[in-house]
Amino acid sequence: MDLILLGFSVLLQPSVLMMLVLGVFVGLVVGSIPGINDNIAFAVFIPFSFSLPVEQALALMVGVYCAAATGGAIPAIMLRVPGTAAALLTTLDGNAMARRGHAGRALSIAMTSSVVGGILSALVLLICAPLLAQVALRFGYVENAALTVLGLSCVVGLLKNNILKGVISAALGLLVAMVGFSQSTGFPRYTFGNVNLIEGIPFVPLLVGLFGVAAALELMRDIVKERGDESAQTGLPKIGSMRLEGSLLRRLMPTWLTASAIGNFIGVLPGAGMLMAIYLAYDQAARRFRRRFAGQPGEPEWGQGTPEGIAAPEAANNSVTASSMVPLLSLGIPGNSTSALFIGAMALHGLVPGPLLFTQNSGIAWMIIVAFLACNLVMWPLAFVVIRLVSGTVFAIPRSVMVGVILLLCVLGAYSDGNNLFNVWVALVAGVVAYVMNRAGIPLGPAILGLVLGAQMEASFANSLLIARGDWLVFIDPVAHPISAAMIAVSALMWLAPMLGSLGRRIAKAR
Amino acid sequence: MSSSPSARWRNIDLWTALALIGVAAYAALQALSFDAGSRPFPLVVASVLGLAAVMQLVLSLREDPKAPLGSADLLPAGACVALMAGWATALSMGLGFGLSTFVAQLGFLALAGMRQPVKIAGVALLITAVSYTIFVLLLEVRLPRSMLQAIAPGL
Numbered sequence: 001m002d003l004i005l006l007g008f009s010v011l012l013q014p015s016v017l018m019m020l021v022l023g024v025f026v027g028l029v030v031g032s033i034p035g036i037n038d039n040i041a042f043a044v045f046i047p048f049s050f051s052l053p054v055e056q057a058l059a060l061m062v063g064v065y066c067a068a069a070t071g072g073a074i075p076a077i078m079l080r081v082p083g084t085a086a087a088l089l090t091t092l093d094g095n096a097m098a099r100r101g102h103a104g105r106a107l108s109i110a111m112t113s114s115v116v117g118g119i120l121s122a123l124v125l126l127i128c129a130p131l132l133a134q135v136a137l138r139f140g141y142v143e144n145a146a147l148t149v150l151g152l153s154c155v156v157g158l159l160k161n162n163i164l165k166g167v168i169s170a171a172l173g174l175l176v177a178m179v180g181f182s183q184s185t186g187f188p189r190y191t192f193g194n195v196n197l198i199e200g201i202p203f204v205p206l207l208v209g210l211f212g213v214a215a216a217l218e219l220m221r222d223i224v225k226e227r228g229d230e231s232a233q234t235g236l237p238k239i240g241s242m243r244l245e246g247s248l249l250r251r252l253m254p255t256w257l258t259a260s261a262i263g264n265f266i267g268v269l270p271g272a273g274m275l276m277a278i279y280l281a282y283d284q285a286a287r288r289f290r291r292r293f294a295g296q297p298g299e300p301e302w303g304q305g306t307p308e309g310i311a312a313p314e315a316a317n318n319s320v321t322a323s324s325m326v327p328l329l330s331l332g333i334p335g336n337s338t339s340a341l342f343i344g345a346m347a348l349h350g351l352v353p354g355p356l357l358f359t360q361n362s363g364i365a366w367m368i369i370v371a372f373l374a375c376n377l378v379m380w381p382l383a384f385v386v387i388r389l390v391s392g393t394v395f396a397i398p399r400s401v402m403v404g405v406i407l408l409l410c411v412l413g414a415y416s417d418g419n420n421l422f423n424v425w426v427a428l429v430a431g432v433v434a435y436v437m438n439r440a441g442i443p444l445g446p447a448i449l450g451l452v453l454g455a456q457m458e459a460s461f462a463n464s465l466l467i468a469r470g471d472w473l474v475f476i477d478p479v480a481h482p483i484s485a486a487m488i489a490v491s492a493l494m495w496l497a498p499m500l501g502s503l504g505r506r507i508a509k510a511r
Numbered sequence: 512m513s514s515s516p517s518a519r520w521r522n523i524d525l526w527t528a529l530a531l532i533g534v535a536a537y538a539a540l541q542a543l544s545f546d547a548g549s550r551p552f553p554l555v556v557a558s559v560l561g562l563a564a565v566m567q568l569v570l571s572l573r574e575d576p577k578a579p580l581g582s583a584d585l586l587p588a589g590a591c592v593a594l595m596a597g598w599a600t601a602l603s604m605g606l607g608f609g610l611s612t613f614v615a616q617l618g619f620l621a622l623a624g625m626r627q628p629v630k631i632a633g634v635a636l637l638i639t640a641v642s643y644t645i646f647v648l649l650l651e652v653r654l655p656r657s658m659l660q661a662i663a664p665g666l
Binding site: 048167175182184190220399407440441458462 | 523524527531534535538541542545546548549551552553556557559560563564566567570580583584586587588590591592594595596598599602603612615616618619620622623624625634635638642646650652653654655
C-alpha cells in the first residue's frame with residue numbers, strides 16, 4: 001500500500017499530472033487521425049522527452065500509449081476508417097450503429113468500454129508486475145539466458161503462419177544489437193570504422209526510423225495508391241445523444257469482463273499483440289450475442305451495429321495496453337512493439353526496465369503503474385471533449401500534408417538526440433529497412449525484441465557457460481535450475497506447437 | 512509454379528532472401544575476424560539468419576508470389592527517402608534549415624498529390640516556420656551551422 005501511495009505521490013505533482021493529461025489528450029487526437037498511430041506519436045515524442053524530467057516524460061508517454069488505442073475508435077465509428085489497427089473491428093458494428101443514427105451511442109460505448117478495459121488492465125499491472133519482479137530478482141545468469149530465449153520464442157512462436165520470417169526478423173534484431181564494442185571483451189564489432197557506432201547503433205534514432213519513418217513511407221504509398229480512387233465522401237454522421245442507459249451497461253458487463261480477461265492474458269504474453277486480443281474478444285462476444293440476443297425484436301444482425309460488437313474489441317484493446325507493461329516492467333521484456341518504445345524513453349533518462357527498477361527507482365516504477373490507472377480515469381471525460389473537437393477539425397486535415405510533417409518530426413527527433421546528423425541517416429536507413437520488411441511480410445516485433453534482448457542474451461549465455469564450464473545442459477537442469485528448465489520447455493513448446501499443428505493438418509488432409 | 516517469369520522476378524520474398532543471404536554471409540565473415548570471446552554469438556546468429564534466408568529463397572522459388580512488388584510500392588517511398596536524404600545533405604552542407612525544409616516540404620506535398628503551386632508554397636512555408644519556431648526557438652535544438660546563420664541560428 002505504501003508503494004502505491006509512493007507512486008501516487010510522484011504522479012500527483014501538478015507538473016507530472018499535467019503531462020499525463022496532455023499525453024491523454026495528444027493520444028486521443030493522434031489515435032483519431034487515420035494513418036497516424038501511437039507508434040508515430042511515440043517515435044516523435046521520445047527524443048524530445050529527454051528535455052523533460054523523467055517523471056513528466058514517462059507520464060506523457062503513458063498518456064499517449066493508453067489514449068491512442070481509444071482514439072482509434074473515433075474515426076472507426078465516424079468514418080469507417082480505423083484510426084489505429086486496434087480499432088479495426090470497431091469499424092464494423094461501430095460505423096453500422098452510427099449510420100443508423102446512433103453515432104453518439106456508438107462512441108459512448110466505445111469510450112466507456114475502453115475505460116473499463118483500461119482500468120481492469122491497470123489493476124492487473126498493479127498486482128502482477130511487482131510480484132513477477134520479486135521472482136525475477138532471484139534470477140541468475142542461467143535463468144536470465146532462458147528468459148531471453150522464452151521472450152523471443154513467444155514472439156516468433158505466436159506468428160504461427162510465418163515462423164520462418166519471424167526467425168529472420170529476430171536474427172536481424174540480434175545482429176543489429178551486436179554493433180559496437182563487445183560487452184565481454186571490448187572488441188569493436190560491425191562498426192565499419194565509424195566512431196558513431198562504437199557504442200552501438202543509437203537506439204532512439206533507430207526506433208524513430210523503424211516506427212515513425214516507416215509508417216510515413218507507408219502513408220505516402222497509400223496516398224499515392226488511393227489518389228485515383230477517391231470515392232465520394234459522404235458527410236459525417238450526426239453524433240446526437242451520448243447517454244447510455246443502465247440496462248445497456250448491465251448488458252455489456254459480461255462482454256467487458258470477458259474481453260478484458262482476454263486482453264489482459266494476451267497483453268502479458270510478449271509479442272502476442274493487440275490484434276489477436278481484439279479478434280478473440282470479438283469472437284467471444286459474437287458467440288454470446290448469438291446465444292442471448294440474436295433474433296430478438298429491435299436487435300440488429302451481428303456486425304450491423306450491435307453494442308457487444310463495439311464493446312468487446314474496445315475493452316480488449318485497452319486491456320492490452322497496461323498488461324503489456326507487465327513483462328516490460330518486471331522482466332525487461334516488452335509485451336508488444338509499442339511498449340518496446342518505452343525502453344527507449346526510459347533509456348534516455350538512464351533507467352533500465354526490469355526487476356531492479358522496483359528496487360533502484362521504486363518511485364518511478366510505481367508512478368508508471370498508477371499512471372495507467374489514473375490515465376483511464378482522466379480519459380473518460382476527456383474523450384467526450386476530443387470527440388467533438390476531432391469531428392469538427394482534425395478530420396479536415398488532408399493526409400497529403402501529414403507525410404511531410406511526420407517525416408520532418410521524425411528526422412528532427414532523431415537529430416535532437418545528441419544534435420548529430422548521423423542519427424538522421426540511422427533513422428532513414430532504419431525506416432527503409434522497416435518499410436521493406438513490412439512489404440515482405442517480415443514482422444517487426446521479433447526484430448525489436450532481438451534488439452532489446454541481444455546484449456542481455458549474449459552476456460547471460462556467455463556467463464552461464466563460463467560458470468558451468470561449457471556445459472550446455474545447465475539450461476535444462478531440473479534440479480539446479482528448475483525455472484530455467486521450465487522456461488526452455490515452454491520455449492520448445494512455442495516452437496513445436498505450430499509445427500506439430502501443421503503436420504497434423506497435412507496428415508488429416510492426406511487421409 | 513504457374514506464375515509468369517516477370518512476376519517471379521518481382522517477388523519481394525526472393526529479393527529479400529537474396530539480400531539477407533548477403534547480410535548473413537558478410538556478418539559471418541566479419542565475425543570470423545573478431546577475437547575468441549566476441550566471436551561465437553554473432554557467428555551463431557549470422558548462421559541462423561543465413562539458414563532461414565536460404566529456406567526463404569527456396570520457398571520463394573517454389574511458390575507463386577502473393578503480391579508481386581510494383582512501382583507503386585517503391586516509387587513513392589523511394590522519393591520520400593530521396594527528399595529526406597537531400598534534406599540531410601543540404602543541412603550538412605550549410606544550406607540551412609529554412610531552405611532545406613521548405614524545398615523538402617514542396618516535394619512531399621507535390622508527391623502527395625497537391626497541385627496548386629500557391630497552396631503548396633504556402634503550406635510548405637507554414638510547416639517550415641512552425642517547425643523552426645518549435646524546435647529551434649522553443650526546444651532549443653542546435654542545428655548545424657548555415658549560410659543564414661547571421662539572421663537566425665541554423666536558419
